Amino acid sequence: MSTHAQANSSDASIAFAQTASVRASRDYTMPALIVGLVGTAIALLGFFTGMSAGDSRPLFSWLIGLSFWLSIAIGMLFMTLIFYIFHAKWPTVLRRQLEHGIGLFPLLAVLFVPLLIVPFIHDDPGILWKWMNAERYIVGGGSVATDPLFLHKSAYLNIPFFIGRVIFIFAVFAILGYVLRRLSFQMDKTGDMANFHRARIFSAIGIFFCAAAVTMAAIDWFKALEYHWFSTMYGVWFFAASMRAALSVTLILIVVLASRGVLKGLFNQAHRYDLACLMFAFTVFWAYISFSQYFLIYNANIPEVTFWYNIREKNFDGSLNSWWWISLSLIFLHFLVPFLYLLFYKNKVTAKRTLFIAAWILLFHLLDIYFNILPGKLPLENPAELGYVVRQFSITFYDIAALAGIGGLCIWSYLRSMKRVAPLPIRDPNISASLAHHE
Amino acid sequence: MATTTSNLPTCPAQAELLDQIRPAEHKETPLVGNKRDFPWVTEKICTIVESRVPTWWWVAFAMALFTASFTGVGLVWLVSTGVGVWGLANPVNWGWAIVNFVFWIGIGHAGTLISAILCLLKQGWRTSINRAAEAMTIFAVVCAGIFPLFHVGRVWFAWWLFPIPNSNAIWPQFRSPLEWDVFAVSTYGTVSALFWYMGMIPDLGTLRDRATLVLRRGMDETLTPLQRKVQTAIWTLRKYGYGIFAMGWRNAGNHWRNYEMAYLLLAGLSTPLVLSVHTIVSFDFAVSIIPGWHTTIFPPYFVAGAIFSGFGMVLTLMLPLRALYGFHDLITQRHIDNMCKICLGTGCIVGYAYIMEFFIAWYGANPFEEFAFINRAFGQYAWAYWIMFSCNVFVPQLFWFKAVRRNAAMVWIMSILINVGMWFERFVITVTSLANDFLPTSWGYYSPTIVDIFTFFGTFGLFSVLFLLFLKVLPIMPMGEVKFVMPQADPHGHGFGDTAQGANSEMKGGAH
Numbered sequence: 001m002s003t004h005a006q007a008n009s010s011d012a013s014i015a016f017a018q019t020a021s022v023r024a025s026r027d028y029t030m031p032a033l034i035v036g037l038v039g040t041a042i043a044l045l046g047f048f049t050g051m052s053a054g055d056s057r058p059l060f061s062w063l064i065g066l067s068f069w070l071s072i073a074i075g076m077l078f079m080t081l082i083f084y085i086f087h088a089k090w091p092t093v094l095r096r097q098l099e100h101g102i103g104l105f106p107l108l109a110v111l112f113v114p115l116l117i118v119p120f121i122h123d124d125p126g127i128l129w130k131w132m133n134a135e136r137y138i139v140g141g142g143s144v145a146t147d148p149l150f151l152h153k154s155a156y157l158n159i160p161f162f163i164g165r166v167i168f169i170f171a172v173f174a175i176l177g178y179v180l181r182r183l184s185f186q187m188d189k190t191g192d193m194a195n196f197h198r199a200r201i202f203s204a205i206g207i208f209f210c211a212a213a214v215t216m217a218a219i220d221w222f223k224a225l226e227y228h229w230f231s232t233m234y235g236v237w238f239f240a241a242s243m244r245a246a247l248s249v250t251l252i253l254i255v256v257l258a259s260r261g262v263l264k265g266l267f268n269q270a271h272r273y274d275l276a277c278l279m280f281a282f283t284v285f286w287a288y289i290s291f292s293q294y295f296l297i298y299n300a301n302i303p304e305v306t307f308w309y310n311i312r313e314k315n316f317d318g319s320l321n322s323w324w325w326i327s328l329s330l331i332f333l334h335f336l337v338p339f340l341y342l343l344f345y346k347n348k349v350t351a352k353r354t355l356f357i358a359a360w361i362l363l364f365h366l367l368d369i370y371f372n373i374l375p376g377k378l379p380l381e382n383p384a385e386l387g388y389v390v391r392q393f394s395i396t397f398y399d400i401a402a403l404a405g406i407g408g409l410c411i412w413s414y415l416r417s418m419k420r421v422a423p424l425p426i427r428d429p430n431i432s433a434s435l436a437h438h439e
Numbered sequence: 440m441a442t443t444t445s446n447l448p449t450c451p452a453q454a455e456l457l458d459q460i461r462p463a464e465h466k467e468t469p470l471v472g473n474k475r476d477f478p479w480v481t482e483k484i485c486t487i488v489e490s491r492v493p494t495w496w497w498v499a500f501a502m503a504l505f506t507a508s509f510t511g512v513g514l515v516w517l518v519s520t521g522v523g524v525w526g527l528a529n530p531v532n533w534g535w536a537i538v539n540f541v542f543w544i545g546i547g548h549a550g551t552l553i554s555a556i557l558c559l560l561k562q563g564w565r566t567s568i569n570r571a572a573e574a575m576t577i578f579a580v581v582c583a584g585i586f587p588l589f590h591v592g593r594v595w596f597a598w599w600l601f602p603i604p605n606s607n608a609i610w611p612q613f614r615s616p617l618e619w620d621v622f623a624v625s626t627y628g629t630v631s632a633l634f635w636y637m638g639m640i641p642d643l644g645t646l647r648d649r650a651t652l653v654l655r656r657g658m659d660e661t662l663t664p665l666q667r668k669v670q671t672a673i674w675t676l677r678k679y680g681y682g683i684f685a686m687g688w689r690n691a692g693n694h695w696r697n698y699e700m701a702y703l704l705l706a707g708l709s710t711p712l713v714l715s716v717h718t719i720v721s722f723d724f725a726v727s728i729i730p731g732w733h734t735t736i737f738p739p740y741f742v743a744g745a746i747f748s749g750f751g752m753v754l755t756l757m758l759p760l761r762a763l764y765g766f767h768d769l770i771t772q773r774h775i776d777n778m779c780k781i782c783l784g785t786g787c788i789v790g791y792a793y794i795m796e797f798f799i800a801w802y803g804a805n806p807f808e809e810f811a812f813i814n815r816a817f818g819q820y821a822w823a824y825w826i827m828f829s830c831n832v833f834v835p836q837l838f839w840f841k842a843v844r845r846n847a848a849m850v851w852i853m854s855i856l857i858n859v860g861m862w863f864e865r866f867v868i869t870v871t872s873l874a875n876d877f878l879p880t881s882w883g884y885y886s887p888t889i890v891d892i893f894t895f896f897g898t899f900g901l902f903s904v905l906f907l908l909f910l911k912v913l914p915i916m917p918m919g920e921v922k923f924v925m926p927q928a929d930p931h932g933h934g935f936g937d938t939a940q941g942a943n944s945e946m947k948g949g950a951h
Contacts, residue, residue: 215795232735235795288714292735296725296733296734422456426461429462429463432460
């Protein structure tokens with residue numbers, strides 16, 4: 001990772017800042033690592049025992065846990081890119097936090113590997129992404145191999161191309177993350193504006209690759225779980241959701257970091273206010289995207305796409321299922337509550353209140369991830385019978401293990417990154433303006 | 440370097456950290472060039488309204504009036520004959536009328552984006568272009584409104600669109616997005632006009648006060664008595680005309696406070712409104728189940744396209760104005776750069792939507808959807824598709840280069856190409872899907888008639904007439920807000936060219 005070079009050559013001043021930051025606050029690196037290792041070990045145990053027992057649920061746990069943390073890192077990458085492109089001055093002071101976040105991609109890529117090896121080691125390669133197994137029965141009769149819809153899509157949905165795309169997606173994120181971190185850390189040392197200009201150019205070009213990568217990720221990992229379904233909006237949904245998650249995490253970070261240690265008080269009310277305004281904007285944007293997608297599908301009422309929302313509402317017999325409540329909570333608790341809450345000025349500046357809503361949004365973002373990943377149409381035991389079973393909402397032990405484990409490792413990596421460089425981009429041309437930012 | 444944080448360092452480590460902060464030198468071009476002062480800005484804007492009308496204005500006005508008469512002829516022809524004089528015929532029952540409607544409505548979006556969204560984002564550079572862009576919005580909505588209004592056929596029954604049960608107790612169809620358009624566009628027009636007017640109040644007050652001052656000083660002694668009388672009448676008209684609309688503006692502190700709060704509230708209200716208008720326009724297509732129309736990305740894609748075309752139009756209008764009125768210190772290269780970059784960004788979002796539509800048409804495995812898109816790109820309207828694609832996706836890529844952005848003539852030509860491309864986008868969407876629908880026996884080829892062409896061509900004249908009148912009668916830049924982003928207005932400022940101070944003035948722009 002990029003930070004090795006930094007660690008070796010860090011000058012005395014940065015070393016001082018590190019020790020100071022370590023001294024001033026408790027070091028959570030080891031606890032995070034322990035939680036991470038134990039959590040991932042349990043989740044992976046579930047993953048592989050589940051797999052050999054033919055139970056796909058622990059695999060979903062892993063995908064959910066990974067997607068949650070990945071969406072945060074993706075959102076942080078987008079935030080960094082957007083701030084550079086718009087030449088935004090006020091967020092300079094918090095950019096270092098984003099830079100720690102975008103260093104997570106190599107780790108997350110490694111954590112994706114278990115999902116990639118499933119099709120090669122399991123006798124049902126389609127245990128998670130059902131299209132991967134040509135022999136798998138599908139609802140409505142026949143197998144994947146005889147499914148004309150699959151046959152049509154097989155030029156895209158095939159394992160070699162899928163793996164190629166995973167590599168592309170992570171390569172884009174990791175390379176951009178690496179380059180932007182390197183340029184920013186270099187800037188700390190030399191103060192050479194060439195670094196800054198290069199970061200802007202990389203951001204402008206990089207955002208195109210990121211848009212492509214994030215769209216592919218959404219299509220491949222989530223949409224293709226029910227590969228019959230399609231929606232042109234879906235990539236935008238994942239972008240919006242990731243931004244919400246990353247903004248919430250950034251807000252939590254700056255409130256926590258500003259409460260103690262070397263950064264105490266450096267993230268001020270105006271920073272919280274502007275971040276909370278962005279949270280408000282992306283709350284509305286997420287709702288706009290989600291509503292438009294739902295509304296257009298509902299209104300046209302074409303079965304080829306409505307089924308995706310149907311299973312998130314009803315069972316085959318028409319009775320409401322567990323997803324109905326999740327859908328409603330996304331509308332009311334993931335949109336309406338943050339929307340109303342963030343309308344009020346005080347809720348956008350008071351540290352504790354911003355902390356609350358950020359945690360709230362993160363919680364429901366997780367639910368949104370569940371909503372997009374978990375529901376599925378499962379064939380009945382007897383394929384001759386008409387109907388299907390919907391995979392219902394549940395929170396399993398392995399879900400928690402995966403979330404905590406992957407989260408632990410991410411936090412560990414984040415904290416390690418924090419120790420290697422100064423806590424602020426000290427030579428950035430806008431750092432003073434950002435520190436003095438006021439409403 | 441000492442930083443101006445409100446708190447002292449909380450611990451020695453922080454003191455050490457703050458001590459290390461040495462921002463790299465970064466020169467920021469000021470938003471108003473040439474170190475101009477406040478009186479210069481007032482003089483510059485007010486003299487346009489107060490001085491004699493230049494010859495080019497009369498020439499342009501005559502040409503615009505002549506062009507506008509084409510719309511008049513087209514509409515008289517239509518009303519006296521019937522909608523049949525347009526090129527609409529099975530299977531294409533939506534032709535130029537809706538294309539032109541969406542085209543003009545889209546252009547209107549940049550005005551609200553600049554005045555509302557950029558205000559919320561505290562973008563100081565919006566100040567020198569927002570007034571003209573807002574005017575453009577309103578005039579574009581006027582032009583847009585003509586098409587659906589006359590498309591109803593019997594235009595004297597257009598009021599049936601409002602939710603009033605008519606003589607047969609028939610209500611409008613609330614489930615139709617065309618009905619939603621009635622509400623969306625009329626609300627949008629109203630709020631835009633309100634926003635535009637409200638923003639103008641301080642400047643109207645300035646114009647009133649200047650007229651009062653001229654009257655008090657008396658007219659030029661060298662004039663003949665008759666000339667003096669005429670001049671006095673004109674200045675009196677100005678005094679009371681602007682005075683009435685200035686609504687007693689006295690530049691007082693509490694006036695500014697109320698003004699800024701009202702501005703912020705209107706900006707907050709306009710933002711969802713502007714996004715909803717083009718969202719509903721996109722619903723006109725997307726809620727139907729016609730291949731090529733029913734796709735979920737339509738709402739944000741239409742909004743991005745609208746902003747794209749709107750900024751294209753702002754550049755088309757502002758670059759000649761900048762040259763004619765010598766606005767180089769107010770609309771600086773920085774403004775042009777920013778507008779070009781917004782065109783680049785939104786053009787790429789539109790490009791993303793084009794590619795996404797195409798990909799999902801294939802991925803969705805619906806043969807009709809797939810056909811619709813292949814037909815767009817390679818069918819009988821392929822020429823239109825590729826004009827659209829080149830103008831909207833390829834042309835803006837030139838904005839990556841500084842040399843292009845600095846070449847005003849080139850930027851101007853590109854801004855026109857953007858609007859050509861955006862017109863073709865609506866044409867491609869509307870016509871290709873209808874001309875080749877589910878039943879090959881009913882396929883057709885749509886061509887506009889001379890009445891279609893007249894009516895559309897004339898709207899450019901109508902738009903220009905309104906815009907030229909605006910230039911002559913109203914202050915074309917918000918003087919107060921332009922001054923607000925100048926270094927002199929910055930309470931922390933210590934002169935020109937200082938980076939930190941430039942940064943502060945940038946952040947201060949917009950609502951406070």
